[in-house]
């Protein structure tokens with residue numbers, strides 16, 4: 001059953017549980033990404049809904065008691081982290097997963113499985129050189145090496161549950177050590193048509209490639225271990241610097257990348273600087289209370305972790321670091337549809353943390369509409385069964401991104417080479433659907449009944465109005481960290497503009513923003529214009545990359561201290577006391 005040269009993949013990959021029956025495969029995951037397919041058991045949903053009110057009450061008490069900040073000389077808001085016995089840098093020495101090394105046995109008799117082993121780049125009994133593999137490093141011509149075998153994944157990557165980007169970014173390379181720890185044996189052999197197998201690489205070259213990979217892993221591990229103690233990190237940018245001091249250029253690029261010229265990414269940072277704060281004085285602010293609810297869940301702070309893919313690229317424990325850090329600090333984690341651990345593992349970690357802490361952490365799940373809606377059905381079922389508290393539907397990614405810096409870094413020849421047809425470009429990545437529209441909400445609601453839905457990636461006031469009209473719980477004003485439409489207005493500027501036009505709209509709907517926020521007082525600026533909370537994406541990727549779970553905790557503590565201090569200096573004890581007249585902004589004339 002071939003579809004575009006891909007056997008059984010587009011449906012089965014996202015439906016691992018059902019496919020297992022077909023292929024006798026255990027959980028299927030692809031590359032550093034994770035599938036989000038359904039593996040959780042049946043009807044926890046109803047009981048969860050029934051229990052929700054009670055849980056929220058308990059969690060509210062927890063968040064309230066835990067993070068109330070009494071600021072006097074004897075209390076340092078960073079104290080908790082220093083004494084946190086579990087705050088060690090998990091996985092800093094490399095997890096079991098990353099420590100596994102490949103055993104490449106090119107003598108393995110592939111013929112038993114119907115594979116030809118004597119075919120090598122057209123030459124009988126020859127080997128494919130790594131130089132030859134490196135020439136196939138493009139989306140429309142992508143080869144990878146796994147355990148000495150060369151595969152053409154040009155069609156396959158389009159159907160990869162974790163998105164094609166992670167494969168394309170690694171095309172032309174030996175990906176054994178990225179691939180192997182998170183995929184069952186023979187995943188590619190079992191799921192690709194035989195013609196995708198191109199041959200074998202010279203065992204010496206494969207071994208060299210493996211050695212180089214292992215040396216790189218060692219370098220990263222040593223560099224991470226040599227970082228200054230996490231307590232010396234005083235701002236989120238310092239955590240980024242720490243991570244970037246040792247991460248490979250590819251990972252730095254992946255986390256930092258913007259679309260095209262990075263205009264929107266840069267604007268995200270400067271947007272906050274167009275405003276100045278006008279504090280109130282002579283008010284008793286001995287005690288401040290920065291707690292709120294985020295996506296309907298009690299939160300210690302008016303910030304949350306924006307869903308961002310592939311945390312594993314920065315640290316072997318990836319999203320699990322974020323679960324632990326968010327749970328221990330009482331903030332909400334947004335889990336990306338392209339997270340690098342499968343949702344069931346993330347949910348298991350959450351359950352463990354809930355048990356350890358005796359409370360229920362806030363976790364919301366982000367989805368993209370897939371062109372193959374069956375993938376969404378599986379995904380939503382797992383999400384609902386897993387008991388996440390809300391859905392974030394990201395709608396600014398109806399087509400894939402265009403990250404020139406990433407393509408350049410890869411040394412890709414680009415689609416402009418002679419003989420390769422330029423546009424119109426048909427996007428085939430499964431997690432983007434150019435046809436998505438408001439009617440699709442019916443579909444989402446059908447498979448995620450009762451879950452509040454927040455639309456992420458909204459900029460225009462009319463779309464906020466439409467979201468309200470369609471009964472959505474809220475909107476996240478965002479330009480995706482500047483990774484989608486370059487030139488798109490920043491989340492903070494959208495908030496200001498919408499507030500000026502229709503303040504009531506913001507009062508009647510939960511509005512969040514994200515993009516470029518790195519300081520506590522910037523969060524307060526957004527709250528003054530009616531935002532319920534602010535999402536931070538990259539800071540948590542960097543924090544966990546540098547220091548694992550402890551970095552996540554540190555990032556939260558940094559923001560906690562900054563928010564609490566800024567509240568005191570602004571003369572407010574409750575977030576609701578922040579008002580637009582306490583922020584003054586440059587008024588651009590755009591029309």
Ligand SMILES: Cc1cc2nc3c(=O)[nH]c(=O)nc-3n(C[C@H](O)[C@H](O)[C@H](O)COP(=O)(O)O)c2cc1C
Pocket residue numbers: 254255256268306307308309336337338339366394456478479480481482483514515516517535536537538539541
């Ligand atoms: C590496 C990376 C991966 C991301 N992956 C996703 C994703 O899978 N889904 C999504 O809705 N947003 C994703 N985002 C966007 C973030 O949710 C958020 O909108 C953005 O990072 C906010 O900007 P900031 O990084 O300046 O805080 C990603 C951002 C980055 C940097």
